[in-house]
Amino acid sequence: MPFSLRSRWTIPAAGATAVAAALVISPMVADASPSLPPRTAAELLASTTAAADHPFSGTVVETARLGLPDLPMSGAGSTSLSATSLVTGSHTARVWYAGPGRSRIALVGDLAESDVIRNGTDAWTWSSATNTAQHLTLPSETAKAPTPTIDVTPAQAAAKALAAIDPTTTVTVEGTASIAGRSAYELVLAPRDAGSLVAQVRLAIDSVTSTPLRVEVFARGAGKPAFETAFTSITFATPDPAVFAFSPPRGAKVTEQTMGAAPAPGARPDAAKDAAQPTVVGTGWTSVAVIKGVDLSAAGGNAQLSTLLRSAKQVSGSYGTGRVVTTALVSALLLDDGRLLVGAVTPAVLEQAATRAG
Amino acid sequence: MPADPSPAIATRGLTKRFRSGQVAVDGIDLMVPRGCVYGFLGPNGSGKTTTIRMLLGLVSATEGEHELLGESMPAHAASVLPRVGALVEGPAFHPYLSGRANLMRLDAGDRSVAAAGAGRRVDEALERVGLAAAAGKRYRNYSLGMRQRLGLAGALLRPRDLLVLDEPTNGLDPQGTREVRTLVRELGAEGSTVFLSSHLLSEIEQVSTHVGVMSHGRLVFQGTLTALRQAAGVRVRVETTRPDEAAAVMRALGTGTTAVHATSGVTSSVVADLSDGDGTPVDTAQLVEQLVKAGVPVHEVVVERPDLEDLFVELTGEGFDVDQ
Amino acid sequence: MRSQPLRLFRSELRLVFGRRRNQALLAVLSTAPILIGIAVRVSSPGGDGEGPAFLGQITQNGLFLAFTALTVTLPFFLPLSVAVVSGEAIAGEASSGTLRNLLVVPVDRTRLLLVKYASIVVFGLAAALVVWGVGLIVGLLLFPHGAVTLLSGTTVSFANALGRALLVALYVAAMLAGVGAIGAFFSTLTEVPMGAMAATAVLTIISEIVGAVPQVRVIWPYLFTTPWLAFGDLLRSPVPLHAMAIGLLTEGVYIALFLLLAWARLTTKDISS
Ligand SMILES: Nc1ncnc2c1ncn2[C@@H]1O[C@H](COP(=O)(O)OP(=O)(O)OP(=O)(O)O)[C@@H](O)[C@H]1O
Ligand SMILES: [Mg+2]
Numbered sequence: 001m002p003f004s005l006r007s008r009w010t011i012p013a014a015g016a017t018a019v020a021a022a023l024v025i026s027p028m029v030a031d032a033s034p035s036l037p038p039r040t041a042a043e044l045l046a047s048t049t050a051a052a053d054h055p056f057s058g059t060v061v062e063t064a065r066l067g068l069p070d071l072p073m074s075g076a077g078s079t080s081l082s083a084t085s086l087v088t089g090s091h092t093a094r095v096w097y098a099g100p101g102r103s104r105i106a107l108v109g110d111l112a113e114s115d116v117i118r119n120g121t122d123a124w125t126w127s128s129a130t131n132t133a134q135h136l137t138l139p140s141e142t143a144k145a146p147t148p149t150i151d152v153t154p155a156q157a158a159a160k161a162l163a164a165i166d167p168t169t170t171v172t173v174e175g176t177a178s179i180a181g182r183s184a185y186e187l188v189l190a191p192r193d194a195g196s197l198v199a200q201v202r203l204a205i206d207s208v209t210s211t212p213l214r215v216e217v218f219a220r221g222a223g224k225p226a227f228e229t230a231f232t233s234i235t236f237a238t239p240d241p242a243v244f245a246f247s248p249p250r251g252a253k254v255t256e257q258t259m260g261a262a263p264a265p266g267a268r269p270d271a272a273k274d275a276a277q278p279t280v281v282g283t284g285w286t287s288v289a290v291i292k293g294v295d296l297s298a299a300g301g302n303a304q305l306s307t308l309l310r311s312a313k314q315v316s317g318s319y320g321t322g323r324v325v326t327t328a329l330v331s332a333l334l335l336d337d338g339r340l341l342v343g344a345v346t347p348a349v350l351e352q353a354a355t356r357a358g
Numbered sequence: 359m360p361a362d363p364s365p366a367i368a369t370r371g372l373t374k375r376f377r378s379g380q381v382a383v384d385g386i387d388l389m390v391p392r393g394c395v396y397g398f399l400g401p402n403g404s405g406k407t408t409t410i411r412m413l414l415g416l417v418s419a420t421e422g423e424h425e426l427l428g429e430s431m432p433a434h435a436a437s438v439l440p441r442v443g444a445l446v447e448g449p450a451f452h453p454y455l456s457g458r459a460n461l462m463r464l465d466a467g468d469r470s471v472a473a474a475g476a477g478r479r480v481d482e483a484l485e486r487v488g489l490a491a492a493a494g495k496r497y498r499n500y501s502l503g504m505r506q507r508l509g510l511a512g513a514l515l516r517p518r519d520l521l522v523l524d525e526p527t528n529g530l531d532p533q534g535t536r537e538v539r540t541l542v543r544e545l546g547a548e549g550s551t552v553f554l555s556s557h558l559l560s561e562i563e564q565v566s567t568h569v570g571v572m573s574h575g576r577l578v579f580q581g582t583l584t585a586l587r588q589a590a591g592v593r594v595r596v597e598t599t600r601p602d603e604a605a606a607v608m609r610a611l612g613t614g615t616t617a618v619h620a621t622s623g624v625t626s627s628v629v630a631d632l633s634d635g636d637g638t639p640v641d642t643a644q645l646v647e648q649l650v651k652a653g654v655p656v657h658e659v660v661v662e663r664p665d666l667e668d669l670f671v672e673l674t675g676e677g678f679d680v681d682q
Numbered sequence: 683m684r685s686q687p688l689r690l691f692r693s694e695l696r697l698v699f700g701r702r703r704n705q706a707l708l709a710v711l712s713t714a715p716i717l718i719g720i721a722v723r724v725s726s727p728g729g730d731g732e733g734p735a736f737l738g739q740i741t742q743n744g745l746f747l748a749f750t751a752l753t754v755t756l757p758f759f760l761p762l763s764v765a766v767v768s769g770e771a772i773a774g775e776a777s778s779g780t781l782r783n784l785l786v787v788p789v790d791r792t793r794l795l796l797v798k799y800a801s802i803v804v805f806g807l808a809a810a811l812v813v814w815g816v817g818l819i820v821g822l823l824l825f826p827h828g829a830v831t832l833l834s835g836t837t838v839s840f841a842n843a844l845g846r847a848l849l850v851a852l853y854v855a856a857m858l859a860g861v862g863a864i865g866a867f868f869s870t871l872t873e874v875p876m877g878a879m880a881a882t883a884v885l886t887i888i889s890e891i892v893g894a895v896p897q898v899r900v901i902w903p904y905l906f907t908t909p910w911l912a913f914g915d916l917l918r919s920p921v922p923l924h925a926m927a928i929g930l931l932t933e934g935v936y937i938a939l940f941l942l943l944a945w946a947r948l949t950t951k952d953i954s955s
Contacts, residue, residue, distance in 0.1 A: 008950050012942035019935055023904070059924065090899065094922060106834060108922075111753060111914040113833040126835040131739070133835065233924065243920065249831035251742045408954075414786045416953040439788035446786065450779025454701065466693040467789040473689055512783060 034183035058234030066327040096239040119244040133248040179213040180231040191285035195349040219328040226329040288343035288353040319354035364428030366551035371422035382408040384575040397562030398555040400572030440470040443518035449509030453498035483511040502529035573674040597658035601626040715751035715817035744821030751817035768865025769879030771798040776873040806858030814851040836919040860933035863940035870947040
C-alpha cells in the first residue's frame with residue numbers, strides 16, 4: 001500500500017516527461033532535412049529568378065540579433081511597430097500576396113497592428129496605435145509593379161541578396177531544410193571580401209514554387225543568424241480579395257498623396273529629410289551609405305540611441321574625428337562634421353570610405 | 359438486525375508512524391463486535407484520534423490492515439463509508455454558512471442518496487440533536503455545545519450501521535452530556551454499532567458494553583465492561599489493633615498482595631486482594647470467622663471495589679504529563 | 683439520480699459565490715471599467731498613443747471600454763482573484779477542518795479535486811465576464827456606439843464586434859484556468875490558504891516579469907503568461923488562430939500537469955487537520 005500511494009507521483013512525473021520530450025522532439029522532427037533530388041546552385045538561382053508568381057498567404061517571423069541593447073518591454077500595447085523597431089527583437093507579420101499589384105503586409109504587435117496594403121493603383125498604410133492612415137494613389141501604369149515596402153518578406157529579402165551576387169560571392173547549395181511544413185533547398189551566399197561583416201546568407205527555397213521561405217544572415221564568427229526572417233506558416237492559394245480592400249475607418253486621420261505630384265505644402269514639415277538623403281560608396285557586400293548633416297541633439301530624447309552612443313568608441317584619422325558603433329552585422333561611423341557612414345562592413349572599411357568620400 | 363459474523367471494526371497490527379518518526383499508534387488489534395457500544399479510552403495524546411483517522415481512511419496506516427463492516431479499508435471506502443457516520447476530533451464547519459447549509463453540503467457530497475430527500479434528512483438530523491431552532495443561524499455564531507451537536511447531526515444524516523464518535527461530549531454542559539449519552543444508548547438500541555472515544559472513564563462506563571484502553575499508542579486492554587471490572591479485583595480492608603497477626607491469618611487463607619498500613623489512633627489497617635490472581639477469591643465470611651477464631655480483634659471489615667478510574671490510571675500510568 | 687454528480691458541484695458554486703470575500707473580489711473587478719470609463723469621460727479627448735491599448739478609441743465607441751478593462755485587469759487583478767479562490771480551494775477546507783467531513787461522507791478525493799477545479803474555472807469565467815459586462819454597460823452608457831474599427835483598420839458591425847468581445851472574455855477565462863490549476867496544486871500542499879494564494883500570485887507575477895525581459899526570450903514560449911495577450915488577434919481581420927491555439931495548448935499543458943500534481947498530492951496526503 002505505501003508503494004502504491006508513493007507511485008502516484010510517477011503519473012505527473014510521466015506527464016512532465018512526455019511534455020519535455022514533445023518539446024525536444026517536435027523541433028527535431030520539424031528540422032529534419034527532407035531528401036530532395038540534388039540541384040546545382042545555378043539551377044536554383046535560375047528557378048528563383050524565373051519563379052512564376054505564386055499567390056500565397058502566410059505568417060512571417062523576423063528575428064534580429066544585432067547585439068543592440070535589449071530593453072525590457074513595458075505593459076500591454078506598448079510594442080511599437082515602426083520600421084526601426086525591426087532591428088531588435090522578434091516580430092511577426094502576416095503576409096498576403098495575390099500578384100505584383102495586390103499584396104498586404106500586417107505587422108502584428110500586442111494589441112496593435114501596422115498594415116501596408118497595395119491594391120492596384122491604391123496603396124494604403126494603416127497604424128492602429130495612432131489611428132492614422134495614408135493613402136497613396138499610384139499612376140495607373142504602375143498598377144502591376146511591385147510595391148516598395150520594408151524588407152520583411154523572405155521574397156523581398158531574397159531579391160536583395162540575389163542582386164548582390166557578383167564575382168565577390170561564392171554561391172553553393174548546402175542541403176535541404178523543412179520550413180513551415182514545406183521542403184526547401186538551402187542556397188548559401190558567402191561574400192569573399194573580408195571587409196564585409198556578413199559571413200554568409202542562407203536562403204531556403206521552396207522545392208515546388210521556388211519561393212524563398214527563409215533568409216538567414218550570419219555575421220562573422222556567429223553561430224546564430226544575426227538576422228532571420230522565415231515563414232512559420234504558408235499556404236499557396238489566392239487570398240480572399242477582401243483582404244486587399246481597404247477603406248479608412250471612420251474617425252481615423254487620413255493623409256492623401258498622389259505619386260508624381262508634389263507633396264502638399266506643409267504636409268511633411270520635415271526639413272531634415274532632404275539633407276539626410278543617403279549616397280552610396282563602394283559596391284556589393286562592402287557598399288557604405290553616407291548620410292550628411294546628421295544632428296544628434298535632435299535625437300537626444302531617444303533612450304535607445306543615447307545608450308548606444310554612450311558605448312561608442314572615439315576614432316580619428318585623415319577624415320577627421322568621430323565615434324564608431326559596431327554591432328554584429330552593421331557598423332556606423334558618426335563624424336563630428338555631421339556625416340554618418342553605415343554599412344555591413346568592418347569599421348576599417350567605413351574609415352576608408354570616409355577618407356575617400358572626404 | 360440479522361446476525362452478521364463480521365465485526366464492525368477489525369484491525370490487525372494497525373500502526374501509524376508520523377514523518378517526525380513518532381509512533382502514534384503501535385500495532386493495535388481492535389475487535390469491535392456488531393451491535394455493541396465500544397468505549398475507546400485513553401489519556402490525551404494516547405493515539406485515539408489517530409486511530410480513528412486511520413479507520414476512516416483520512417490518514418494512511420504505516421503498517422497493518424483494517425476492515426469496517428466486513429469490508430477492507432481504504433480500498434472499499436466508497437461502499438463502506440456511506441454506512442458509517444463519523445465525528446472526528448470535534449466539529450468543523452464553514453463558519454459563514456448556517457448549520458443547515460453546512461449539513462446540506464455534506465448531504466450533497468453523498469452519492470448514495472437521492473437529492474430529493476436532502477431537506478428531510480437534514481431536518482431530521484437537526485431535530486435529533488436538538489438544533490432545529492438554531493438551524494438557520496450561521497455556524498460562527500454557534501456556541502461550543504451547538505457546534506458539537508451539529509457535528510453529531512452530520513454523523514446522523516442517515517441511518518448508519520456504524521458510528522465513530524471522537525469525544526462527542528467535549529464542550530457540552532451536563533444536560534447536553536446526558537442527552538448525548540441517551541442518544542448513544544438509543545443508537546445502540548436501534549442496532550447500530552457505536553465506537554466512542556473519550557478520556558473520561560465515567561462517561562464510557564455509563565454507556566458502553568465493550569471497552570478498549572489506549573496508552574502510549576498501544577491497546578493495553580480490550581474486552582467487555584464486565585471483564586474490565588473483574589480485572590479490577592476486589593480488596594478487603596481489616597481494621598485491627600493487632601495487624602501482624604491479622605495479616606498472617608489472611609495470607610494463610612490465600613489472599614493476594616497483603617499490606618499493613620498504620621492509621622491514626624489505636625487501630626491499623628490491613629489491606630489485601632481477595633484473590634491472588636489464579637485461585638478462587640477468598641470468602642469474606644470465612645475470613646472474619648478465622649480472624650475471630652485466632653483472637654484478632656476486628657474493629658471493622660470493609661470490602662473495597664475500586665472504581666474503574668483507579669484501574670484506568672493503573673493501566674495508562676499516573677502523572678500529569680500527556681502521552682506523547 | 684441523474685443530477686447526482688452535479689450536486690456537489692452546485693454546492694461548491696454556492697460556497698464560492700456565496701462567500702462575501704469572493705463577492706467583494708468581483709465587485710472590485712467591476713470597478714475597473716467604471717473608473718476607466720469615468721476617467722476617460724471627464725478628461726479631454728485625444729492624447730493618442732499613451733496609456734493602455736484601445737484607450738483612445740473608447741470616446742468613439744463605448745465597446746472598447748470592455749476591451750480596455752480586460753487588458754488592464756488581465757495582468758494582475760484577474761489572476762489575483764483567481765489565485766485567491768484557487769488557493770482557498772483545498773487549503774481552506776483543510777484549515778477549517780471541513781475537508782475531513784467531506785472525505786468521510788465519503789467524497790472521493792479525485793472527485794473533490796475535479797469539483798473544486800471546475801468551480802475555480804467557473805469563477806475565472808465569471809470574473810472575466812464581470813469585467814467585460816460592466817465595461818460594456820458603462821461604455822454604452824457614457825460613450826457613443828456603432829460600427830467598430832478593428833486593429834487591422836477594417837470596420838465591422840456592432841453585433842460582430844460584440845461577438846468578438848465575448849470570445850475575448852472566453853479566451854481570457856481559459857487563460858485564467860491555467861492560474862487556477864497552479865493555485866489548486868499549491869492549495870493541496872498546505873493548510874494555510876493565504877500561503878497557497880500568495881504562492882500562486884507570486885508565481886504569476888514572476889512569470890510576467892520573466893516574460894518582459896528580452897535576455898531570456900528563449901523561455902518565453904514556455905511561460906503560461908506569454909499567450910495571454912493573444913486575445914488581441916480576435917480584433918484583426920481575418921482572425922489569425924495560430925497564436926490563440928498555441929495559447930490554449932500552453933494553458934492546457936499547464937492545467938494537465940498541475941492537476942496531475944494536485945491529484946498525486948491530494949490522494950496520498952494524510953488529512954490530519
Ligand atoms: N500529523 C501529526 N504529525 C505528527 N504527530 C502527530 C500528528 N497527529 C498526531 N500526532 C501525535 O500523535 C499522538 C497521538 O495523538 P492523537 O491525536 O491520536 O491523541 P488522542 O488520543 O486523540 O488525544 P486527545 O485525547 O488529546 O484527543 C500525539 O502525541 C500527537 O502529538
Ligand atoms: Mg483526540
